Amino acid sequence: MAIDFEIPAEAKAIREKVRQWVHDECIPAEKKLIDGGDYKTILGELRTKARAQGLWCPFIPKEYGGMALGPLANALVQMELGESYLGALSMNTQGPDDATMLTLLTHGTPYQKEKFLKPLLNGEKRICYSMTEKAAGADATGMQTRAEKDGNENYVLNGEKWFSSAASVADIALVMAKTDPDAPRHQQFSTFIVELPNPGYRIKRDIETMAAEGPLSHILGGGHSEVEIKDLVVPAENLLGGEGNGFNMGQHRLAYGRLRHGMHNVAMAQRALDLAVGHITSRSTFGEPLHKRQGVQWMIADCATEIYKARLMLLHIAYKAEKGMDLRQENSMAKIFLANMVHQVVDTAIQLHGALGYSMDTPLARWYTHIRSQRLVDGPDEVHRWTIGRNVIKAFQQTGTTASMCGGDLL
Numbered sequence: 001m002a003i004d005f006e007i008p009a010e011a012k013a014i015r016e017k018v019r020q021w022v023h024d025e026c027i028p029a030e031k032k033l034i035d036g037g038d039y040k041t042i043l044g045e046l047r048t049k050a051r052a053q054g055l056w057c058p059f060i061p062k063e064y065g066g067m068a069l070g071p072l073a074n075a076l077v078q079m080e081l082g083e084s085y086l087g088a089l090s091m092n093t094q095g096p097d098d099a100t101m102l103t104l105l106t107h108g109t110p111y112q113k114e115k116f117l118k119p120l121l122n123g124e125k126r127i128c129y130s131m132t133e134k135a136a137g138a139d140a141t142g143m144q145t146r147a148e149k150d151g152n153e154n155y156v157l158n159g160e161k162w163f164s165s166a167a168s169v170a171d172i173a174l175v176m177a178k179t180d181p182d183a184p185r186h187q188q189f190s191t192f193i194v195e196l197p198n199p200g201y202r203i204k205r206d207i208e209t210m211a212a213e214g215p216l217s218h219i220l221g222g223g224h225s226e227v228e229i230k231d232l233v234v235p236a237e238n239l240l241g242g243e244g245n246g247f248n249m250g251q252h253r254l255a256y257g258r259l260r261h262g263m264h265n266v267a268m269a270q271r272a273l274d275l276a277v278g279h280i281t282s283r284s285t286f287g288e289p290l291h292k293r294q295g296v297q298w299m300i301a302d303c304a305t306e307i308y309k310a311r312l313m314l315l316h317i318a319y320k321a322e323k324g325m326d327l328r329q330e331n332s333m334a335k336i337f338l339a340n341m342v343h344q345v346v347d348t349a350i351q352l353h354g355a356l357g358y359s360m361d362t363p364l365a366r367w368y369t370h371i372r373s374q375r376l377v378d379g380p381d382e383v384h385r386w387t388i389g390r391n392v393i394k395a396f397q398q399t400g401t402t403a404s405m406c407g408g409d410l411l
Helices: 009-034 039-052 071-081 097-107 110-121 215-219 246-280 294-322 328-353 364-375 381-399
Strands: 127-130 146-150 154-165 172-178 189-195 201-206 224-235
Touching: 009 039, 009 071, 071 246, 071 294, 097 110, 097 127, 097 246, 127 154, 127 224, 154 172, 172 224, 172 246, 189 224, 189 246, 246 294, 246 328, 246 364, 294 328, 328 364, 328 381
Parallel strands: 127 172
Antiparallel strands: 146 154, 146 172, 154 224, 172 189, 201 224
């Protein structure tokens, strides 16, 4: 009896359709933008075409206008969309909106779904997620932003937020704040829906980073904002998921975000390797084709091996998600591996391009500065390693073997 790695025909078909979409529509649209085309016009045309082809909100149920893809099919789709920075945007599945849509879909009231989720699903508005704070960093339970009840009608929020991605282009924000400092640690926080612009939610600046930035990157939603929250009045009906559930909702949301980053990383790494091989097969040095050199072939082999491992990781996690199995350990492992994998592959592609790779004439240099953040966002590598290691030790103490925390449940 063989292990069956056959992908269902319908999942294969949608993956191929999305691959063609990215190559035929999204990558050419990138060039139009770089040449000075109007962002709203170009994205609007892309989205109109995408919806006409049924390519819209891949993991959202059909009754809400989406494609209703399960975890496996969605993983295959996301592993194609990441080849273009317009890929996810074209199908309204971009971060941080996508994971936040899931939170609203799962925890929103009928009123909240109608008022806030519906325009997000239609692509009419964008949303950001304000959780991280300077003082807390990777420890979300250390946040100090407070929300206090003002009678029965409103909450009043005060504090600050740091690195709120896409806040500068958002029409709505989800803001996490402490509602009960005396509750158990993970039940002290609640999440609020805030309509923007709002005088109580003031964007102080978009934080400059090492990523290659420009007007286009901020229009696309690539900025990370520092936010002052001062006397921000939020109606009680905008409390999402009830008091004390903010932390757990946030962790569920981040879990999908980590996977989506990883899926897009596979696509970016694949495109980087394609660019590298395209370059070395068209170049000669010292009288010999570059691709004939053993050292170059070894570099290509290492990249191919890393991409292969990445695909297998994501497919196994998608399988566990399809079966409703616990995937937290694998999610943390994949988050670390995929962030480092894409850095290695893009770095190698730059090396193989030589000075051309270091220039801005290819997308590689821009990708290189952007992907360094992936070892920090959605939990730094060290926090995930800490969690993984604790789980391995706990498994041994409970069962006498570490296998269950090292992929052993495959067997």
